[in-house]
Amino acid sequence: MNRSIHPAVGAGIESRPSTRNIWSYINNQPKPGGKLTCKCASNPVVVTVTAPAAHNHLCGCTKCWKPDGALFSQVAVVPRDRLSVTQNQGKLKILDETVSIQRHCCSECGTHMFGRVEDSNHHFFGLDFIHIELSKDDGWPPIQFAGFVSSIVESGTDPSELDDIRNQIRGLGLETYDEFSPELNAYIASRASDLSFKNQVF
Ligand SMILES: [Zn+2]
Ligand SMILES: [Zn+2]
Incomplete structure (x- = not known):
């Protein structure tokens, strides 16, 4: 049985080179950002990003914003x-000011526009989390892996389904992890040892 992992990977892996972004993909020149728009029919919140996104992935945690019916977010x-x-x-309002990554969401449609870390000692300080599906612009990076897969159990998935879900995701050509990918873990470790972090990610 195929489950609704995320609309971006609904039919195979649509976020891999599509006809929309094939040229930027082939040229391996990530487009520097774009506009993200909330789901309001009128007066939407618009966020503009002027740098390429990195580490685009599926996330199974309970905090990231997921489209209706999807098991994972794309972040x-x-x-x-x-x-x-x-x-x-x-x-915009902050969903919960007590968590490390504060989700700034539209107070009307509920869409999370970006997540921001305000604690300068936190390993993700300096980075904002975004959902590129909110953009109609071409050239965003493809999904690279699925993280926090087992966390979908916290939002109601039966643990006995996890193996099938992992297989479904691997079938899309993505590796699955129950935390971040090794690359992101290395990044977090490098922050902990106070290396120059921006060069590590971008
Ligand atoms: Zn909205
Ligand atoms: Zn998450």
Whole structure:
């Protein structure tokens, strides 16, 4: 049985080179960002990103924003100083100010526009988390892996289904992890040892 992993990987892996972004993919020149728009029919919140996104992945945690019916979110990171709210900032609110990654979401449609870390000692400080499916622009990076897969149990998936779900994701050509990917773990470790972090990611 095929489950609804995420719309971006619904029919095979659509976020791999599509006809829309094939040229930027072939040229291996990631497009520097784009616009993200919330789901409001009128006066949407618009966020503009002016850097390529990195580490685009599926996430099974309970905090990341997921489209209706999807088991996973699709989430990537961009440098925080390259993200700005360019329309209807007044509609944004912080979902929960007590968590490390504060989700700034539209108070009308509920879409998470970006997640931001305010603690300068946190390993993700300096990066914002975004959902590139909110953009109609071409050239975003493809999904690279699925993280926190077993965490979908926390939002109601039966643990006995995990093996099938992992197989389904591997069938899309993606590796599955119950935490971040080794690359992101290495990044977190490098932050802990105070290496120059921006060069590691971008
Ligand atoms: Zn909205
Ligand atoms: Zn997550």
